[in-house]
Amino acid sequence: MRILIANDDGYLAPGIAALVEAMRGLGEIDVIAPEQNASGTSNALTLNRPLSVFTAASGARVINGTPSDCVHVALTGLLPQRPDLVLSGINNGANMGDDTLYSGTVAAAMEGYLFGIPAIAFSQVDKGWAHLDAAARVARSVVERVLAEPPADGPWLLNVNIPNRPDADTLPRLVTRLGRRHASEPVIQQTNPRGEPIYWIGPAGDAREAGKGTDFHATASGCVSITPLQVDLTDHATLPSWRQRLEGGL
Ligand code: MN
Numbered sequence: 001m002r003i004l005i006a007n008d009d010g011y012l013a014p015g016i017a018a019l020v021e022a023m024r025g026l027g028e029i030d031v032i033a034p035e036q037n038a039s040g041t042s043n044a045l046t047l048n049r050p051l052s053v054f055t056a057a058s059g060a061r062v063i064n065g066t067p068s069d070c071v072h073v074a075l076t077g078l079l080p081q082r083p084d085l086v087l088s089g090i091n092n093g094a095n096m097g098d099d100t101l102y103s104g105t106v107a108a109a110m111e112g113y114l115f116g117i118p119a120i121a122f123s124q125v126d127k128g129w130a131h132l133d134a135a136a137r138v139a140r141s142v143v144e145r146v147l148a149e150p151p152a153d154g155p156w157l158l159n160v161n162i163p164n165r166p167d168a169d170t171l172p173r174l175v176t177r178l179g180r181r182h183a184s185e186p187v188i189q190q191t192n193p194r195g196e197p198i199y200w201i202g203p204a205g206d207a208r209e210a211g212k213g214t215d216f217h218a219t220a221s222g223c224v225s226i227t228p229l230q231v232d233l234t235d236h237a238t239l240p241s242w243r244q245r246l247e248g249g250l
Helices: 016-021 068-078 104-114 132-148 214-221 236-246
Strands: 003-006 030-036 052-055 062-063 085-092 120-126 158-164 173-175 188-191 197-198 207-209 224-229
Touching: 003 016, 003 068, 003 104, 016 030, 016 068, 016 085, 016 120, 030 068, 062 068, 062 236, 068 104, 085 104, 104 158, 104 224, 104 236, 120 132, 132 158, 132 224, 197 207, 214 224
Parallel strands: 003 030, 003 085, 030 062, 085 120, 120 158, 173 224
Antiparallel strands: 052 062, 158 224, 188 197
């Protein structure tokens, strides 16, 4: 069993250290993580410059790129053997609903999934790393459960969000669908020292679709949320009507 662990908060983040520690004994672990915090970089690959790698004191391989770069480089040449599982996290903050489109944490796991390897992304719901040890126990337990009874047809991709509670590992686990968020808060405009306007991207919007069955609802109800993800963005439901509207007539 070989496990590749990445994240988007950077190789020094407490979350990845906790995840690595939690997986001890499950197999051979390779850690390949971004040098800088790369939260919100989604599935970006660095194509306009080369990537360099160094080995940190912890043994982690560190890449000056994105989370997807890390997993991509790992799987296409850096690792001598293909891992059996890709894990990402534990992220500093939730990745629920629309977050999953922007998340580097989810993207690192998704990169493994795109290469045909089962993958799991782990996030704590609140920022600040409170009760990270309990979240790490949840991660260990979820991995053990999945490995004990893996889906027959792989690969698969799970997105796990864990409430920041000391008893996180005793909370019920719900398999959920993604909710939706409201549009982001407005951009924050400031003035730089040269008198020019600068803009900070505003915070993510609050949950909009957060009904029963969603990741937002599960975590708000004191449960660990586990959402199986897929990558196909096709709007299958509207295919027929778009065909009618746009095909033919030439
Ligand atoms: Mn992050």
